[in-house]
Amino acid sequence: MRINVLQHTPNEGPGMIEDWANAHGHELFVYHPYQFGHLPTAAATDLLIILGGPMSPNDELPWIKRERVLIQELLDQDVPMLGACYGAQQISKTLGYPVTKAPAKEVGWAPVYRQSTVIPGIPEKLTVLHWHEEMFTVPAGAELLFSSDRVKNQGFVLNHRVVGLQFHFEPRANNVREMVVNDYPYIQGSVLKQTAAEIMATPVPAENRVVLDKILDYITAK
Structure with missing residues (x-):
């Protein structure tokens, strides 16, 4: 399987998605459209991963619009897709739905609660x-998959092939540190009231890797 990853900022990479790909013997290709402008073709994509980034799907940038063309092609072809944060928003926007300000700015560690059992084995609560x-x-x-205490729309699953997550399952501990040391000013104004040091000191829950693997297994199942 060829996994094409759209990465949108240097400090938000595929993380544990890469571990899943390696464990299954898949090839992983990482594109940086915000820098180089290149995107994979639909024909060369068996699984698309759309990662987070500081931009918004509402930004009027040509490469953001071209991403949605690719996403629509893959939706039409029933190709598996996982979107994280901005990536989930891009999928929803491609389908014609608005991306809006959330009721609260959330930056840091906080629980989400499972809203659907369509993907087996996901715990009721995850940090x-x-x-x-x-x-x-x-x-x-689509089915609502996760909600948090402050933001209802935290995850969705569509047609057994597409999952969008407003949060991040993919970072390892070193990825979290990379996000924080490069983007720490963004923490200001978060309702979670966590410092950069507190975010970095919080261990990545082992179950996040397990659930991420379950999601990837689910959307790629024959």
């Missing part, structure tokens, strides 16, 4: 890394 102040609209036909 995850939040890094956002916008949110997607759950597309018609």
Whole structure:
């Protein structure tokens, strides 16, 4: 399987998604459209990963619009897709739904709560890394997958092939440190009231890797 990853900032990479790909013997290709402008073709994509970033799907940038063209092609072809944060918003926007300001800016570690059992084996509550102040609209036909205490739309699953997450399952501990040391000014104004040091000192829950693997297994199952 060829996994194409759209990375949108240097400090938010595929993290544990790369571990899953390696464990299954898949090839992983990372694109940086914000810097180089290149995107994979739909024909060369068996699984698309759309990562987070500081931009918004509402920004009028040509490469952001071209990403949505690719996403629509893959939706039409029933190709598996996982979006994280901005990535989930891009999927929703591609389907014609608005991306809006969230009720609260969440930056740091906080729980999310499972809202659907369509993906087996996901715990009722998980502690995850939040890094956002916008949110997607759950597309018609999709199931709400996760909610947090302050933001209802934290995850959705669509047609057994697409999962969008407003938060981050993918970072390892070193990835969290990379996010914080490079983007720490963004923490200001978060309702979670965590410092950069507190965010970095919080261990990545082992179950996050397990659930991420379950999601990837689910959307790629034959």
